[in-house]
Amino acid sequence: MSPAPATVPCQYRTGKTLGSGTYAIVKEAIHIKTGKYYACKVINKKLMEGREYMASVRNEIAVLKKVSSGNRNIVTLHDYFETAHNLYLVFDLCTGGELFDRICAKGNYDETDAASLVRTIFTAVKYIHDAGIVHRDLKPENLLFRTKKEDADIMIADFGLSRVMEEEKFQLLTEICGTPGYMAPEIFKKTGHSKPVDVWAMGVITYFLLCGYTPFDRDTQQQEMEAIIAGDYKFEPEEYWANVSSTAREFVSECLTIDPASRPTCEQALKHRWLASDSPHFVEDQ
Ligand code: ADP
Numbered sequence: 001m002s003p004a005p006a007t008v009p010c011q012y013r014t015g016k017t018l019g020s021g022t023y024a025i026v027k028e029a030i031h032i033k034t035g036k037y038y039a040c041k042v043i044n045k046k047l048m049e050g051r052e053y054m055a056s057v058r059n060e061i062a063v064l065k066k067v068s069s070g071n072r073n074i075v076t077l078h079d080y081f082e083t084a085h086n087l088y089l090v091f092d093l094c095t096g097g098e099l100f101d102r103i104c105a106k107g108n109y110d111e112t113d114a115a116s117l118v119r120t121i122f123t124a125v126k127y128i129h130d131a132g133i134v135h136r137d138l139k140p141e142n143l144l145f146r147t148k149k150e151d152a153d154i155m156i157a158d159f160g161l162s163r164v165m166e167e168e169k170f171q172l173l174t175e176i177c178g179t180p181g182y183m184a185p186e187i188f189k190k191t192g193h194s195k196p197v198d199v200w201a202m203g204v205i206t207y208f209l210l211c212g213y214t215p216f217d218r219d220t221q222q223q224e225m226e227a228i229i230a231g232d233y234k235f236e237p238e239e240y241w242a243n244v245s246s247t248a249r250e251f252v253s254e255c256l257t258i259d260p261a262s263r264p265t266c267e268q269a270l271k272h273r274w275l276a277s278d279s280p281h282f283v284e285d286q
């Protein structure tokens, strides 16, 4: 006899596990009354001990709920529950998988497709920033496709709670997950981590989309961190970059500006000629 399914307080029945991340497990959830499917993020409260802390988490969730419904490329938070041990966040279900897996399957993205995807993600990041929120953990594992279709909407997931969970997350990220690859230099220097960290991460993501590997990949985490702080990356090996325009490289370089104050904002990045229009923006050097 199979065990009784876990019941998310009152209205949902949880199903298969969709993924797990730094501090949570995400499960499929069926809304019992309507039969609609959602994704339910289950966060263990042990990670957030302390009363004061819970108050800021609740506050953050209220903001997230409001903001997440305002842009079509952001995963909407529908519902929120709490039990003695867990927090449950009910989101739109994305069935198309992570951008990470699509990049791996394709090898890399064709430049026009990459530009279009980057434009869409940047527009959604700008929307988040305009609402006063920094994502802080932009990476291809947190970018999901709404459906399995080739031209499915790309969706930003996993934001909003990172500010209140920052300490734990930072430790877990570096200790367990082991890849600081998308983190901006100022995070390691502990000199701040506001909106520009997301633009840096977008630079790393764009690099990854164009060639199929990340710019600061090194043998050890220490070397990776040092490379990030020094902004030490190259558009190499040449065979992976042969078909990539200088406009695209320039765009990546601007997003990977070491000084956060000199890095473009989302608005400025969106005005860069690589993204600014649908016209053939990289014709000039082909
Ligand atoms: P964490 O903060 O622990 O990284 P995430 O919110 O990133 O948690 O979720 C972890 C993983 O679960 C994601 O990388 C993704 O594979 C899956 N996932 C998260 N949200 C959804 C969703 N709305 N629909 C489908 N899968 C999801």
Ligand code: MG
Residues within 6 Å of the ligand: 021, 022, 141, 142, 158
């Ligand atoms: Mg995540």
